[in-house]
Amino acid sequence: MDERRPMIFIVDDDSSVLTSLKRLLKSSGYNVAAFESAREFLDSDFNVDAPCCLVLDVMMPEMSGLDLQEELLSRNLPMPIIFVTALYHIPSSVSAMKKGAIDFLTKPFEERDLLEAIQTALQNDRKRRSVSEEFAKAKRRVALLTPREQEILSHVIAGKLNKQIAFDLDISERTVKAHRGQIMHKLEADSVAEIVRLSEKAGIQPSTSRGD
Amino acid sequence: MDERRPMIFIVDDDSSVLTSLKRLLKSSGYNVAAFESAREFLDSDFNVDAPCCLVLDVMMPEMSGLDLQEELLSRNLPMPIIFVTALYHIPSSVSAMKKGAIDFLTKPFEERDLLEAIQTALQNDRKRRSVSEEFAKAKRRVALLTPREQEILSHVIAGKLNKQIAFDLDISERTVKAHRGQIMHKLEADSVAEIVRLSEKAGIQPSTSRGD
DNA sequence: CGCCTTATTGTACCAAGGTACAATAGACAA
Protein backbone atom coordinates (compact mmCIF):
# COMPACT_ATOMS: atom_id res chain seq x y z
CA MET A 1 0.00 0.00 0.00
CA ASP A 2 2.88 2.37 -0.48
CA GLU A 3 1.45 5.32 -2.29
CA ARG A 4 2.73 8.70 -3.26
CA ARG A 5 1.44 11.70 -1.44
CA PRO A 6 -1.75 12.98 -3.09
CA MET A 7 -1.42 16.01 -5.31
CA ILE A 8 -4.00 18.76 -5.45
CA PHE A 9 -4.10 21.12 -8.37
CA ILE A 10 -5.75 24.46 -7.89
CA VAL A 11 -6.79 26.80 -10.66
CA ASP A 12 -8.19 30.20 -9.71
CA ASP A 13 -7.59 33.58 -11.27
CA ASP A 14 -7.88 35.29 -7.93
CA SER A 15 -4.38 35.08 -6.52
CA SER A 16 -5.47 35.74 -2.96
CA VAL A 17 -7.88 32.81 -3.09
CA LEU A 18 -5.18 30.74 -4.70
CA THR A 19 -2.78 31.52 -1.91
CA SER A 20 -5.16 30.78 0.89
CA LEU A 21 -6.36 27.56 -0.68
CA LYS A 22 -2.79 26.53 -1.23
CA ARG A 23 -1.96 27.17 2.40
CA LEU A 24 -5.02 25.30 3.60
CA LEU A 25 -4.33 22.24 1.51
CA LYS A 26 -0.62 22.18 2.22
CA SER A 27 -1.35 22.30 5.89
CA SER A 28 -3.71 19.37 5.38
CA GLY A 29 -0.78 17.36 4.16
CA TYR A 30 -1.22 17.50 0.42
CA ASN A 31 1.20 18.35 -2.31
CA VAL A 32 -0.20 21.38 -4.04
CA ALA A 33 0.31 23.00 -7.42
CA ALA A 34 -1.45 26.29 -8.06
CA PHE A 35 -2.25 27.95 -11.35
CA GLU A 36 -3.78 31.32 -12.19
CA SER A 37 -5.40 30.18 -15.40
CA ALA A 38 -6.75 27.11 -17.12
CA ARG A 39 -4.19 27.52 -19.88
CA GLU A 40 -1.36 27.57 -17.40
CA PHE A 41 -2.66 24.37 -15.89
CA LEU A 42 -3.07 22.66 -19.24
CA ASP A 43 0.49 23.58 -20.17
CA SER A 44 1.80 22.11 -16.97
CA ASP A 45 2.73 18.54 -16.32
CA PHE A 46 -0.33 17.50 -14.41
CA ASN A 47 -0.12 13.88 -15.40
CA VAL A 48 1.48 12.82 -12.17
CA ASP A 49 1.74 9.31 -10.85
CA ALA A 50 -0.13 9.92 -7.62
CA PRO A 51 -3.77 10.23 -6.69
CA CYS A 52 -4.79 13.75 -7.54
CA CYS A 53 -7.68 16.06 -8.14
CA LEU A 54 -8.39 19.53 -9.32
CA VAL A 55 -9.93 22.37 -7.34
CA LEU A 56 -11.25 24.63 -10.02
CA ASP A 57 -12.74 28.08 -10.12
CA VAL A 58 -15.67 28.44 -12.48
CA MET A 59 -15.40 32.09 -13.49
CA MET A 60 -12.13 32.86 -15.19
CA PRO A 61 -11.23 34.98 -18.22
CA GLU A 62 -10.39 33.28 -21.52
CA MET A 63 -11.05 29.73 -20.46
CA SER A 64 -13.61 29.09 -17.76
CA GLY A 65 -13.53 26.19 -15.34
CA LEU A 66 -16.31 24.53 -17.29
CA ASP A 67 -14.34 24.93 -20.49
CA LEU A 68 -11.36 23.31 -18.83
CA GLN A 69 -13.51 20.41 -17.66
CA GLU A 70 -14.73 19.99 -21.21
CA GLU A 71 -11.21 20.14 -22.54
CA LEU A 72 -9.97 17.47 -20.16
CA LEU A 73 -12.89 15.22 -21.05
CA SER A 74 -12.41 15.59 -24.78
CA ARG A 75 -8.72 14.90 -24.38
CA ASN A 76 -9.59 11.91 -22.30
CA LEU A 77 -7.52 13.08 -19.38
CA PRO A 78 -9.42 11.85 -16.33
CA MET A 79 -9.17 14.17 -13.38
CA PRO A 80 -11.68 14.48 -10.54
CA ILE A 81 -12.80 18.06 -10.33
CA ILE A 82 -14.14 20.06 -7.44
CA PHE A 83 -15.58 23.34 -8.56
CA VAL A 84 -15.58 26.41 -6.39
CA THR A 85 -17.49 29.42 -7.50
CA ALA A 86 -18.85 32.78 -6.55
CA LEU A 87 -21.30 32.51 -9.42
CA TYR A 88 -24.73 31.28 -8.52
CA HIS A 89 -25.89 29.66 -11.68
CA ILE A 90 -27.69 26.36 -11.40
CA PRO A 91 -27.33 25.22 -15.01
CA SER A 92 -23.57 25.54 -14.62
CA SER A 93 -23.52 23.45 -11.50
CA VAL A 94 -25.78 20.85 -13.05
CA SER A 95 -23.76 20.71 -16.23
CA ALA A 96 -20.57 20.31 -14.24
CA MET A 97 -22.03 17.51 -12.15
CA LYS A 98 -23.41 15.74 -15.20
CA LYS A 99 -19.93 15.75 -16.61
CA GLY A 100 -18.62 14.01 -13.56
CA ALA A 101 -17.55 16.75 -11.20
CA ILE A 102 -17.15 15.55 -7.64
CA ASP A 103 -18.62 18.64 -6.06
CA PHE A 104 -19.59 22.20 -6.77
CA LEU A 105 -19.02 24.49 -3.85
CA THR A 106 -20.28 28.04 -3.63
CA LYS A 107 -18.07 30.64 -2.02
CA PRO A 108 -17.80 31.15 0.77
CA PHE A 109 -17.69 27.48 1.64
CA GLU A 110 -16.75 25.57 4.74
CA GLU A 111 -13.20 24.29 4.79
CA ARG A 112 -14.59 21.02 5.98
CA ASP A 113 -16.75 20.67 2.88
CA LEU A 114 -13.79 21.24 0.61
CA LEU A 115 -11.64 18.77 2.48
CA GLU A 116 -14.38 16.19 2.40
CA ALA A 117 -14.85 16.68 -1.32
CA ILE A 118 -11.13 16.27 -1.79
CA GLN A 119 -11.19 13.02 0.14
CA THR A 120 -13.92 11.76 -2.13
CA ALA A 121 -12.14 12.97 -5.23
CA LEU A 122 -8.89 11.30 -4.25
CA GLN A 123 -10.69 8.09 -3.44
CA ASN A 124 -12.27 8.23 -6.90
CA ASP A 125 -8.93 8.81 -8.50
CA ARG A 126 -7.32 5.94 -6.62
CA LYS A 127 -10.10 3.66 -7.74
CA ARG A 128 -9.85 4.81 -11.34
CA ARG A 129 -6.11 4.36 -11.31
CA SER A 130 -6.30 0.88 -9.94
CA VAL A 131 -8.95 -0.18 -12.43
CA SER A 132 -7.04 1.34 -15.29
CA GLU A 133 -3.82 -0.29 -14.10
CA GLU A 134 -5.57 -3.67 -13.94
CA PHE A 135 -6.75 -3.17 -17.46
CA ALA A 136 -3.33 -2.11 -18.71
CA LYS A 137 -1.71 -5.09 -17.02
CA ALA A 138 -4.10 -7.49 -18.68
CA LYS A 139 -3.55 -5.80 -22.03
CA ARG A 140 0.21 -6.04 -21.65
CA ARG A 141 -0.08 -9.73 -20.98
CA VAL A 142 -2.26 -10.38 -23.98
CA ALA A 143 0.04 -8.25 -26.11
CA LEU A 144 2.74 -10.87 -25.56
CA LEU A 145 0.74 -13.20 -27.75
CA THR A 146 1.17 -13.32 -31.50
CA PRO A 147 -1.90 -12.44 -33.58
CA ARG A 148 -2.50 -16.09 -34.26
CA GLU A 149 -2.27 -16.92 -30.59
CA GLN A 150 -4.76 -14.19 -29.79
CA GLU A 151 -7.06 -15.67 -32.36
CA ILE A 152 -6.79 -19.05 -30.71
CA LEU A 153 -7.30 -17.39 -27.34
CA SER A 154 -10.62 -15.93 -28.37
CA HIS A 155 -11.76 -19.39 -29.30
CA VAL A 156 -10.47 -20.96 -26.12
CA ILE A 157 -12.28 -18.48 -23.89
CA ALA A 158 -15.42 -19.19 -25.85
CA GLY A 159 -15.16 -22.65 -24.37
CA LYS A 160 -14.49 -24.42 -27.62
CA LEU A 161 -12.82 -27.79 -27.89
CA ASN A 162 -9.46 -28.00 -29.59
CA LYS A 163 -11.18 -30.07 -32.20
CA GLN A 164 -13.69 -27.31 -32.94
CA ILE A 165 -11.03 -24.63 -33.00
CA ALA A 166 -9.00 -26.72 -35.41
CA PHE A 167 -12.02 -27.07 -37.65
CA ASP A 168 -12.91 -23.39 -37.49
CA LEU A 169 -9.41 -22.29 -38.39
CA ASP A 170 -8.80 -25.17 -40.73
CA ILE A 171 -5.67 -26.35 -39.01
CA SER A 172 -4.80 -29.55 -37.20
CA GLU A 173 -5.71 -30.19 -33.61
CA ARG A 174 -2.04 -30.60 -32.87
CA THR A 175 -1.39 -27.02 -33.94
CA VAL A 176 -4.14 -25.75 -31.70
CA LYS A 177 -2.53 -27.56 -28.82
CA ALA A 178 0.81 -25.99 -29.63
CA HIS A 179 -0.66 -22.50 -29.66
CA ARG A 180 -2.62 -23.19 -26.56
CA GLY A 181 0.50 -24.27 -24.76
CA GLN A 182 2.18 -21.05 -25.79
CA ILE A 183 -0.79 -19.04 -24.59
CA MET A 184 -0.87 -20.64 -21.18
CA HIS A 185 2.87 -20.17 -20.85
CA LYS A 186 2.98 -16.55 -22.00
CA LEU A 187 0.00 -15.57 -19.88
CA GLU A 188 1.47 -17.45 -16.94
CA ALA A 189 -1.87 -19.08 -16.42
CA ASP A 190 -2.56 -22.64 -15.51
CA SER A 191 -6.24 -22.99 -16.03
CA VAL A 192 -8.88 -21.96 -18.52
CA ALA A 193 -10.69 -20.12 -15.74
CA GLU A 194 -7.71 -17.85 -15.28
CA ILE A 195 -7.39 -16.91 -18.91
CA VAL A 196 -11.12 -16.31 -19.16
CA ARG A 197 -10.84 -13.79 -16.38
CA LEU A 198 -7.68 -12.26 -17.75
CA SER A 199 -9.22 -11.94 -21.19
CA GLU A 200 -12.29 -10.30 -19.77
CA LYS A 201 -10.17 -7.74 -18.01
CA ALA A 202 -8.30 -7.13 -21.25
CA GLY A 203 -11.54 -6.76 -23.12
CA ILE A 204 -11.00 -9.75 -25.40
CA GLN A 205 -14.26 -11.01 -26.85
CA PRO A 206 -14.83 -14.75 -27.07
CA SER A 207 -15.12 -15.83 -30.66
CA THR A 208 -18.60 -16.62 -31.86
CA SER A 209 -18.86 -20.03 -33.48
CA ARG A 210 -18.32 -18.63 -36.95
CA GLY A 211 -14.77 -17.44 -37.58
CA ASP A 212 -14.61 -14.05 -35.93
CA MET B 1 -36.95 -5.83 -28.55
CA ASP B 2 -40.59 -5.70 -27.59
CA GLU B 3 -40.81 -3.34 -24.69
CA ARG B 4 -43.63 -1.80 -22.78
CA ARG B 5 -44.39 1.82 -23.27
CA PRO B 6 -42.25 3.97 -20.96
CA MET B 7 -43.93 5.33 -17.88
CA ILE B 8 -43.28 8.78 -16.51
CA PHE B 9 -44.18 9.62 -12.94
CA ILE B 10 -44.68 13.24 -12.05
CA VAL B 11 -44.79 14.63 -8.56
CA ASP B 12 -45.57 18.29 -8.11
CA ASP B 13 -47.74 19.99 -5.52
CA ASP B 14 -48.80 22.62 -8.02
CA SER B 15 -51.74 21.03 -9.78
CA SER B 16 -51.59 23.38 -12.74
CA VAL B 17 -47.98 22.42 -13.38
CA LEU B 18 -48.92 18.82 -12.90
CA THR B 19 -51.64 19.06 -15.49
CA SER B 20 -49.57 20.77 -18.10
CA LEU B 21 -46.64 18.42 -17.61
CA LYS B 22 -48.99 15.50 -17.86
CA ARG B 23 -50.41 16.80 -21.09
CA LEU B 24 -46.99 17.45 -22.55
CA LEU B 25 -45.66 14.03 -21.73
CA LYS B 26 -48.78 12.21 -22.82
CA SER B 27 -48.66 13.97 -26.12
CA SER B 28 -45.05 12.85 -26.40
CA GLY B 29 -46.24 9.29 -26.29
CA TYR B 30 -45.54 8.33 -22.71
CA ASN B 31 -47.71 6.71 -20.12
CA VAL B 32 -48.01 9.17 -17.30
CA ALA B 33 -48.96 8.96 -13.65
CA ALA B 34 -49.21 12.19 -11.73
CA PHE B 35 -49.12 12.78 -7.97
CA GLU B 36 -49.58 15.86 -5.88
CA SER B 37 -47.28 14.79 -3.10
CA ALA B 38 -44.28 12.59 -2.43
CA ARG B 39 -46.32 10.54 0.00
CA GLU B 40 -48.99 9.89 -2.59
CA PHE B 41 -46.33 8.70 -4.97
CA LEU B 42 -44.68 6.45 -2.39
CA ASP B 43 -48.04 4.90 -1.59
CA SER B 44 -48.68 4.14 -5.22
CA ASP B 45 -47.56 1.13 -7.15
CA PHE B 46 -44.68 2.70 -8.98
CA ASN B 47 -42.77 -0.51 -9.34
CA VAL B 48 -43.86 -1.09 -12.88
CA ASP B 49 -42.31 -3.45 -15.35
CA ALA B 50 -41.44 -0.85 -17.96
CA PRO B 51 -38.68 1.71 -18.34
CA CYS B 52 -39.65 4.67 -16.22
CA CYS B 53 -38.47 7.79 -14.56
CA LEU B 54 -39.63 10.43 -12.16
CA VAL B 55 -40.12 14.11 -12.85
CA LEU B 56 -39.97 15.61 -9.44
CA ASP B 57 -40.59 19.02 -7.98
CA VAL B 58 -38.10 20.08 -5.34
CA MET B 59 -40.21 22.35 -3.17
CA MET B 60 -43.17 20.58 -1.65
CA PRO B 61 -44.72 20.64 1.82
CA GLU B 62 -44.16 17.76 4.22
CA MET B 63 -41.78 15.78 2.05
CA SER B 64 -39.60 17.63 -0.41
CA GLY B 65 -38.35 16.20 -3.68
CA LEU B 66 -34.91 15.78 -2.15
CA ASP B 67 -36.43 13.90 0.76
CA LEU B 68 -38.19 11.62 -1.67
CA GLN B 69 -34.96 10.98 -3.54
CA GLU B 70 -33.31 10.11 -0.25
CA GLU B 71 -36.19 7.83 0.68
CA LEU B 72 -36.01 5.95 -2.61
CA LEU B 73 -32.27 5.52 -2.24
CA SER B 74 -32.47 4.26 1.30
CA ARG B 75 -35.21 1.84 0.33
CA ASN B 76 -33.06 0.75 -2.58
CA LEU B 77 -35.74 1.53 -5.12
CA PRO B 78 -33.82 2.68 -8.16
CA MET B 79 -35.61 5.36 -10.16
CA PRO B 80 -33.99 7.93 -12.42
CA ILE B 81 -35.04 11.36 -11.26
CA ILE B 82 -35.34 14.63 -13.12
CA PHE B 83 -35.81 17.52 -10.77
CA VAL B 84 -37.73 20.60 -11.72
CA THR B 85 -37.65 23.54 -9.44
CA ALA B 86 -38.44 27.21 -9.01
CA LEU B 87 -35.97 27.32 -6.15
CA TYR B 88 -32.53 28.58 -7.07
CA HIS B 89 -30.36 26.85 -4.57
CA ILE B 90 -27.09 25.44 -5.79
CA PRO B 91 -26.37 23.12 -2.85
CA SER B 92 -29.72 21.44 -3.50
CA SER B 93 -28.95 20.89 -7.15
CA VAL B 94 -25.47 19.62 -6.38
CA SER B 95 -26.74 17.30 -3.69
CA ALA B 96 -29.40 15.95 -6.01
CA MET B 97 -26.88 15.34 -8.77
CA LYS B 98 -24.43 13.70 -6.39
CA LYS B 99 -27.18 11.32 -5.45
CA GLY B 100 -27.63 10.33 -9.04
CA ALA B 101 -30.28 12.65 -10.41
CA ILE B 102 -30.35 12.76 -14.17
CA ASP B 103 -30.97 16.45 -14.42
CA PHE B 104 -32.04 19.45 -12.40
CA LEU B 105 -34.10 21.91 -14.39
CA THR B 106 -35.01 25.38 -13.22
CA LYS B 107 -38.43 26.71 -14.04
CA PRO B 108 -39.23 27.91 -16.52
CA PHE B 109 -37.43 25.37 -18.61
CA GLU B 110 -37.50 24.48 -22.25
CA GLU B 111 -39.75 21.56 -23.12
CA ARG B 112 -36.94 20.26 -25.24
CA ASP B 113 -34.62 20.10 -22.23
CA LEU B 114 -37.14 18.12 -20.24
CA LEU B 115 -37.79 15.72 -23.08
CA GLU B 116 -34.09 15.20 -23.59
CA ALA B 117 -33.56 14.56 -19.91
CA ILE B 118 -36.38 12.05 -20.01
CA GLN B 119 -34.77 10.28 -22.94
CA THR B 120 -31.57 10.02 -20.96
CA ALA B 121 -33.38 8.89 -17.85
CA LEU B 122 -35.28 6.19 -19.70
CA GLN B 123 -32.09 5.00 -21.36
CA ASN B 124 -30.50 4.78 -17.93
CA ASP B 125 -33.43 2.85 -16.61
CA ARG B 126 -33.39 0.41 -19.52
CA LYS B 127 -29.73 -0.18 -18.96
CA ARG B 128 -30.19 -0.69 -15.25
CA ARG B 129 -33.05 -3.07 -15.83
CA SER B 130 -31.14 -5.13 -18.32
CA VAL B 131 -28.09 -5.36 -16.07
CA SER B 132 -30.21 -6.25 -13.11
CA GLU B 133 -32.12 -8.82 -15.14
CA GLU B 134 -28.86 -10.39 -16.29
CA PHE B 135 -27.78 -10.60 -12.69
CA ALA B 136 -31.07 -12.08 -11.55
CA LYS B 137 -30.99 -14.63 -14.32
CA ALA B 138 -27.52 -15.76 -13.35
CA LYS B 139 -28.54 -15.94 -9.71
CA ARG B 140 -31.58 -18.03 -10.55
CA ARG B 141 -29.41 -20.46 -12.43
CA VAL B 142 -26.92 -20.81 -9.63
CA ALA B 143 -29.77 -21.17 -7.15
CA LEU B 144 -30.66 -24.44 -8.85
CA LEU B 145 -27.50 -25.90 -7.39
CA THR B 146 -27.40 -27.51 -4.00
CA PRO B 147 -25.12 -25.89 -1.42
CA ARG B 148 -22.57 -28.59 -1.99
CA GLU B 149 -22.67 -28.07 -5.71
CA GLN B 150 -22.18 -24.36 -5.24
CA GLU B 151 -19.20 -25.12 -3.10
CA ILE B 152 -17.73 -27.29 -5.83
CA LEU B 153 -18.57 -24.57 -8.34
CA SER B 154 -16.51 -21.99 -6.53
CA HIS B 155 -13.57 -24.35 -6.71
CA VAL B 156 -14.09 -25.15 -10.36
CA ILE B 157 -14.18 -21.51 -11.40
CA ALA B 158 -10.99 -21.00 -9.46
CA GLY B 159 -9.45 -23.30 -12.06
CA LYS B 160 -8.71 -26.12 -9.68
CA LEU B 161 -8.20 -29.70 -10.76
CA ASN B 162 -10.69 -32.28 -9.62
CA LYS B 163 -7.86 -33.81 -7.67
CA GLN B 164 -7.24 -30.59 -5.77
CA ILE B 165 -10.91 -30.02 -5.10
CA ALA B 166 -11.21 -33.54 -3.78
CA PHE B 167 -8.28 -32.95 -1.48
CA ASP B 168 -9.59 -29.57 -0.28
CA LEU B 169 -13.00 -30.96 0.56
CA ASP B 170 -11.68 -34.29 1.70
CA ILE B 171 -13.82 -36.31 -0.66
CA SER B 172 -12.97 -38.61 -3.54
CA GLU B 173 -12.20 -37.37 -7.01
CA ARG B 174 -15.12 -39.45 -8.23
CA THR B 175 -17.50 -37.44 -6.10
CA VAL B 176 -16.15 -34.19 -7.46
CA LYS B 177 -16.79 -35.47 -10.95
CA ALA B 178 -20.33 -36.38 -10.02
CA HIS B 179 -21.03 -32.91 -8.64
CA ARG B 180 -19.33 -31.31 -11.57
CA GLY B 181 -21.52 -33.20 -13.97
CA GLN B 182 -24.59 -32.03 -12.07
CA ILE B 183 -23.35 -28.46 -12.18
CA MET B 184 -22.77 -28.47 -15.92
CA HIS B 185 -26.14 -30.04 -16.45
CA LYS B 186 -28.11 -27.73 -14.16
CA LEU B 187 -26.41 -24.63 -15.48
CA GLU B 188 -26.90 -25.86 -19.03
CA ALA B 189 -23.29 -25.08 -19.71
CA ASP B 190 -20.86 -27.11 -21.69
CA SER B 191 -17.56 -25.54 -20.93
CA VAL B 192 -15.68 -24.18 -17.97
CA ALA B 193 -15.46 -20.83 -19.74
CA GLU B 194 -19.22 -20.55 -19.71
CA ILE B 195 -19.63 -21.25 -16.04
CA VAL B 196 -16.82 -18.86 -15.21
CA ARG B 197 -18.72 -16.10 -16.96
CA LEU B 198 -22.05 -17.14 -15.49
CA SER B 199 -20.58 -17.25 -12.01
CA GLU B 200 -19.07 -13.83 -12.44
CA LYS B 201 -22.42 -12.41 -13.42
CA ALA B 202 -23.96 -14.09 -10.40
CA GLY B 203 -21.28 -12.69 -8.16
CA ILE B 204 -19.84 -16.05 -7.13
CA GLN B 205 -16.33 -15.73 -5.86
CA PRO B 206 -13.77 -18.35 -6.87
CA SER B 207 -12.58 -20.26 -3.85
CA THR B 208 -9.13 -19.35 -2.61
CA SER B 209 -6.90 -22.42 -2.25
CA ARG B 210 -7.76 -22.84 1.41
CA GLY B 211 -11.23 -24.12 2.03
CA ASP B 212 -13.41 -21.07 1.66
C1' DC C 1 23.14 -16.15 -46.27
C1' DG C 2 22.42 -17.85 -41.59
C1' DC C 3 19.39 -16.72 -37.38
C1' DC C 4 15.08 -16.01 -35.23
C1' DT C 5 10.23 -15.95 -34.90
C1' DT C 6 6.01 -17.78 -36.22
C1' DA C 7 2.99 -21.18 -37.86
C1' DT C 8 2.37 -25.63 -38.90
C1' DT C 9 2.18 -30.83 -38.17
C1' DG C 10 3.37 -35.66 -36.59
C1' DT C 11 3.80 -39.60 -33.04
C1' DA C 12 3.43 -41.14 -28.62
C1' DC C 13 2.23 -40.92 -24.05
C1' DC C 14 0.19 -39.43 -19.74
C1' DA C 15 -2.97 -36.75 -17.06
C1' DA C 16 -7.40 -34.90 -16.54
C1' DG C 17 -12.31 -34.52 -17.53
C1' DG C 18 -16.54 -36.81 -18.31
C1' DT C 19 -19.83 -40.58 -18.22
C1' DA C 20 -22.22 -45.15 -18.11
C1' DC C 21 -23.58 -48.41 -14.80
C1' DA C 22 -23.74 -48.84 -10.76
C1' DA C 23 -24.24 -48.90 -4.94
C1' DT C 24 -24.63 -46.93 -0.07
C1' DA C 25 -26.32 -43.83 3.39
C1' DG C 26 -28.61 -39.97 5.70
C1' DA C 27 -32.34 -36.45 5.75
C1' DC C 28 -36.86 -35.25 5.06
C1' DA C 29 -41.63 -35.33 3.43
C1' DA C 30 -45.95 -37.64 2.02
Added chain:
DNA sequence: TTGTCTATTGTACCTTGGTACAATAAGGCG
Protein backbone atom coordinates in the same frame (compact mmCIF):
# COMPACT_ATOMS: atom_id res chain seq x y z
C1' DT D 1 -42.82 -46.81 5.89
C1' DT D 2 -41.69 -45.49 1.45
C1' DG D 3 -39.96 -42.45 -1.85
C1' DT D 4 -37.13 -38.54 -3.16
C1' DC D 5 -33.18 -35.71 -2.78
C1' DT D 6 -28.52 -35.23 -1.60
C1' DA D 7 -23.94 -36.70 -0.96
C1' DT D 8 -20.87 -40.10 -1.40
C1' DT D 9 -17.93 -43.72 -3.79
C1' DG D 10 -16.36 -47.49 -7.05
C1' DT D 11 -14.98 -49.54 -11.75
C1' DA D 12 -14.34 -49.11 -16.40
C1' DC D 13 -13.93 -46.67 -20.45
C1' DC D 14 -13.54 -42.89 -23.70
C1' DT D 15 -12.46 -38.17 -24.86
C1' DT D 16 -9.86 -34.20 -24.28
C1' DG D 17 -5.91 -31.51 -22.87
C1' DG D 18 -1.13 -31.16 -22.43
C1' DT D 19 3.58 -32.21 -23.42
C1' DA D 20 8.05 -34.40 -24.84
C1' DC D 21 10.28 -35.70 -28.79
C1' DA D 22 10.51 -33.92 -32.70
C1' DA D 23 10.41 -31.70 -38.17
C1' DT D 24 9.09 -28.36 -42.02
C1' DA D 25 8.39 -23.93 -44.07
C1' DA D 26 7.71 -18.95 -44.64
C1' DG D 27 9.15 -14.23 -43.52
C1' DG D 28 12.12 -10.65 -41.53
C1' DC D 29 16.69 -8.98 -40.22
C1' DG D 30 21.70 -8.09 -39.59
